[in-house]
Amino acid sequence: MLGRQSAITVLALIVLALAACAEKPAYEDPSLPIDVRAHDLLTRMTLEEKVSQTRYDAPAIPRLGIPAYNWWSEALHGVARAGKATVFPQAIGLAATFDDSLMHSVATAISDEARAKHAAFVRRGRRDIYQGLTFFSPNINIFRDPRWGRGQETYGEDPMLTSRMGVAFVRGMQGDDPHWLKTLATAKHYAVHDGPEPARHSMSMDPSEQDLWSTYLPAFESTVHAGAASVMCAYSAFRGTPDCASDVLLDTILRGRMGFGGYVVSDCWALNDFFKQHHFTDSQVKAAALALKAGTDLNCGDSYPKLVDVVNQGLATEAEVDTAVLRLLKARLRLGLFADSGVVPWDTIPYDVVASPAHRALALRAARESIVLLKNDGVLPLSKSLGTVAVIGPDARAYDVLVGEYNGTPVAWSYPVKGIRKVLAPSGGRVVYAVGSELADGVKRLIRIPADRLAPSGDGETGRQGDRGTAGGRRDSGVRQPSGGPPASGTGSAPGVRSSGLRGQYFDNIDFTGAPAFTRVDSVIDFTWLDDTPVTGLLADSFAVRWTGRLTAPVSGVYRIGFTAMNRAKVWFQDSLRLDYADRHVPQKRTFDVRLEADRSYLIGIDYSNYGPNPEAHLVWAVPGRNLAGEALAAARQADAVVLVLGLSPSLVGEENDVELPGFNHGDRTILGLPAPQQALLEKVAALGKPTVLVLMSGSALAVPWAAEHVDAIVQAWYPGEAGGEALADMLFGDVNPSGRLPVTVYRSVKDLPPFRDYDMDGRTYRYFEGAPLYPFGYGLSYTTFAYANLRVPAQLNGGAGDGAAAAGGTATDSVVVDVTNTGERAGDEVVQLYVAHPDARFRVPIRALKDFKRIHLAAGETRTVRFALDAAALSVVDPEGKTVLLPGAVTISVGGEQPGQAVRAATTGVVSRTVRISP
Numbered sequence: 001m002l003g004r005q006s007a008i009t010v011l012a013l014i015v016l017a018l019a020a021c022a023e024k025p026a027y028e029d030p031s032l033p034i035d036v037r038a039h040d041l042l043t044r045m046t047l048e049e050k051v052s053q054t055r056y057d058a059p060a061i062p063r064l065g066i067p068a069y070n071w072w073s074e075a076l077h078g079v080a081r082a083g084k085a086t087v088f089p090q091a092i093g094l095a096a097t098f099d100d101s102l103m104h105s106v107a108t109a110i111s112d113e114a115r116a117k118h119a120a121f122v123r124r125g126r127r128d129i130y131q132g133l134t135f136f137s138p139n140i141n142i143f144r145d146p147r148w149g150r151g152q153e154t155y156g157e158d159p160m161l162t163s164r165m166g167v168a169f170v171r172g173m174q175g176d177d178p179h180w181l182k183t184l185a186t187a188k189h190y191a192v193h194d195g196p197e198p199a200r201h202s203m204s205m206d207p208s209e210q211d212l213w214s215t216y217l218p219a220f221e222s223t224v225h226a227g228a229a230s231v232m233c234a235y236s237a238f239r240g241t242p243d244c245a246s247d248v249l250l251d252t253i254l255r256g257r258m259g260f261g262g263y264v265v266s267d268c269w270a271l272n273d274f275f276k277q278h279h280f281t282d283s284q285v286k287a288a289a290l291a292l293k294a295g296t297d298l299n300c301g302d303s304y305p306k307l308v309d310v311v312n313q314g315l316a317t318e319a320e321v322d323t324a325v326l327r328l329l330k331a332r333l334r335l336g337l338f339a340d341s342g343v344v345p346w347d348t349i350p351y352d353v354v355a356s357p358a359h360r361a362l363a364l365r366a367a368r369e370s371i372v373l374l375k376n377d378g379v380l381p382l383s384k385s386l387g388t389v390a391v392i393g394p395d396a397r398a399y400d401v402l403v404g405e406y407n408g409t410p411v412a413w414s415y416p417v418k419g420i421r422k423v424l425a426p427s428g429g430r431v432v433y434a435v436g437s438e439l440a441d442g443v444k445r446l447i448r449i450p451a452d453r454l455a456p457s458g459d460g461e462t463g464r465q466g467d468r469g470t471a472g473g474r475r476d477s478g479v480r481q482p483s484g485g486p487p488a489s490g491t492g493s494a495p496g497v498r499s500s501g502l503r504g505q506y507f508d509n510i511d512f513t514g515a516p517a518f519t520r521v522d523s524v525i526d527f528t529w530l531d532d533t534p535v536t537g538l539l540a541d542s543f544a545v546r547w548t549g550r551l552t553a554p555v556s557g558v559y560r561i562g563f564t565a566m567n568r569a570k571v572w573f574q575d576s577l578r579l580d581y582a583d584r585h586v587p588q589k590r591t592f593d594v595r596l597e598a599d600r601s602y603l604i605g606i607d608y609s610n611y612g613p614n615p616e617a618h619l620v621w622a623v624p625g626r627n628l629a630g631e632a633l634a635a636a637r638q639a640d641a642v643v644l645v646l647g648l649s650p651s652l653v654g655e656e657n658d659v660e661l662p663g664f665n666h667g668d669r670t671i672l673g674l675p676a677p678q679q680a681l682l683e684k685v686a687a688l689g690k691p692t693v694l695v696l697m698s699g700s701a702l703a704v705p706w707a708a709e710h711v712d713a714i715v716q717a718w719y720p721g722e723a724g725g726e727a728l729a730d731m732l733f734g735d736v737n738p739s740g741r742l743p744v745t746v747y748r749s750v751k752d753l754p755p756f757r758d759y760d761m762d763g764r765t766y767r768y769f770e771g772a773p774l775y776p777f778g779y780g781l782s783y784t785t786f787a788y789a790n791l792r793v794p795a796q797l798n799g800g801a802g803d804g805a806a807a808a809g810g811t812a813t814d815s816v817v818v819d820v821t822n823t824g825e826r827a828g829d830e831v832v833q834l835y836v837a838h839p840d841a842r843f844r845v846p847i848r849a850l851k852d853f854k855r856i857h858l859a860a861g862e863t864r865t866v867r868f869a870l871d872a873a874a875l876s877v878v879d880p881e882g883k884t885v886l887l888p889g890a891v892t893i894s895v896g897g898e899q900p901g902q903a904v905r906a907a908t909t910g911v912v913s914r915t916v917r918i919s920p
Helices: 004-021 034-043 047-052 091-095 100-123 149-153 159-174 209-216 218-225 247-257 270-276 284-294 304-312 318-334 357-370 416-427 628-637 676-686 705-710 724-732
Strands: 184-190 230-233 263-266 372-376 388-392 430-434 454-456 502-507 518-522 526-528 543-552 557-565 568-573 576-581 588-596 601-610 616-622 641-647 692-697 713-716 786-792 796-798 814-822 828-837 849-858 863-870 889-896 911-919
Touching (some): 047 318, 091 149, 091 159, 091 357, 159 849, 209 218, 247 284, 263 318, 270 284, 284 304, 284 318, 304 318, 357 724, 388 416, 416 430, 416 724, 557 568, 557 576, 576 588, 601 616, 628 676, 641 676, 676 692, 676 705, 713 724, 786 911, 814 828, 814 849, 863 889
Parallel strands (some): 184 230, 230 263, 454 502, 641 692, 692 713
Antiparallel strands (some): 454 543, 502 518, 502 543, 557 588, 786 814, 814 863, 828 849, 828 889, 889 911
């Protein structure tokens, strides 16, 4: 057998021979093998050109016909940050479906939209961030602690569920063609990376070998075996070495034991943490050398241009650069990103698939399946003949809790208020809405500043210090107006017509140079441009807007004024600069507080520059002096039933942010319950004695023990995506039978948890938590009941080699069979769950572990026989040395609609168990 270097030499000779007799370079011939094409292209590149391709924003190499390419795109639950797209439930909500077939369909829809959008961008000459085909998704970290803000991006706390959902996502994104990739999925954040957010750049994780291989790595191994073409190494360190410089993680485990053959990309600017946070090295040059040599092929950041210096200083070789570049070239060639137009099967996907009716229907189905019914004392389903329903809460009409984080921009969306109104409208029912409380202490829900509170400025009045006015613009003739956006589109008046609103000068550049392309009055500043931009009408074009005018307050008091935008923005108020946005390519939501007097007008000016996809601009405020609780109680008193929509928000909890409030710490939580203002509202409304349903909107578990005792029904709705309000209403009024299951444990208090920074799994998740949860992993109620009977398990399971190593994914040798009956009067979906426990284990093992699940639909009275195959992997455990082994002795097999030992659902549901033995 040829050694690796010899094989490369032979391949290089083949490449040279082919090139010598070909009319065009081998790399441009799509009929040749990918390896041959990639090696041919590599041999034609200089060191500087090779290095240029190892950065996420790789420049073009015109002499070789290599176009520019930006490797950074997002698709966690829909194509993100690239304009119009279907927005599915946040990842944690998708996990709650326990439906990997649905997950595959969702990922297939996302990749359809991704291909169509990329083609549209390229046709218009755009190759910027968020416009490519290489996606930094899925997030398959284990949600080991509910305090972690980014847990919403994961598939929950269980390695098996995370593996199944991650594999389905990868396969749906990458397609099933043996030669071409549809899009490229990136499993992240490798390997042990689960908060706290404020410490993610400096922490070093040192889990035991057992926890590493039984909890943190299984999902990565599963997605790698499923063909994931990329893996992202995390900010954190592993046993003292930054993840992106760890030979153990990247070489020994990932490429060695797991057999990964794709490319590794760093988390964005993680290499700078080597010397700024971890103090592992003292310079960017050394950081780049360490990462390259360990196997980090692509730098999301600005460190890899230093690789030229790295090679010249002898810190790494050009051959090591070649290894990285070759992996990247193969990925681009497999995506058909060079001379393959018309050859790749995915090129024929039409643009009208983006946000299509079929994809919206899929988003609705996913949202319906994700909703978990936690409690029901008989109040649900609500009657459609109710005269008045009060919908109360700061999350009841909030856009951000629908779309979550890492989201796209939907064409249409449904709030809970809207969904409930739609259901009640045919019978003449009425919905009264009240916000009820602040989101958290000092965190107000902001609404757009209405047109009647804005007025165009006169000459020389701009609100912008030093601005003496600008030249008049040409007439706005035939320019397409902006698309609608959250929460509603702004409108423009004809140039020269004075009306309510702000005067907007629109420029065809980002620097406000020259005369404006046109000037108009915008009645409100509330824009999300979807497929076009206001100046040239081109998708994701670069432009700038300068809005000027006056603002008038309706009442005296302290106002919170905010502006949300992409890219750059500056806001002046009374000639004072109040907000100054940096370039971040993500929506930035900044606010300032100012005291305003009623009926006095104040100068305001905004400079907004956009370059890249998904432009948006929203001028919002919170008006002081409202008695939010009083408004809510008044609404509840006149209602026949109350729906309280409470919870969290991505503005509070998520990826590292600036929020530091009671209960919240820079993206993480410090408590598990509702924020104090919402808890107070809940207790006041419940005291009225009305039939009350509590709907929780969040990306993680909320501890609501008070509500569990005092409220009639509790629903976990997650961040449900664009169709969330409609899906929720369908469930509340019985058109849909709830079927979601918890992908996380709902603890009663933060006191139930070990320290956040402790990565030992003892006391964490249902697999190791010995206390009594409020609601257990896998739990969820239905409007019907299910019974389990006739569990059949072989009395003696075939353990093969006994204590020897068990091959993951081994051949299925035994079957578990059970009969499931719908004993109620409604059709419904049941999630049949199989758990395994090892009561005779001689070392620490999980209390129980999910090993398989099936979602089935049963008509009222129907019985179905469900079969599970048990293989070596399902029967194995991980020993203290990190080895996967089969232990002879007792093993308990349990099947049901929830965990064994957690009698929370109705007694008629049941869990059936049997203890058998594994033979040596």
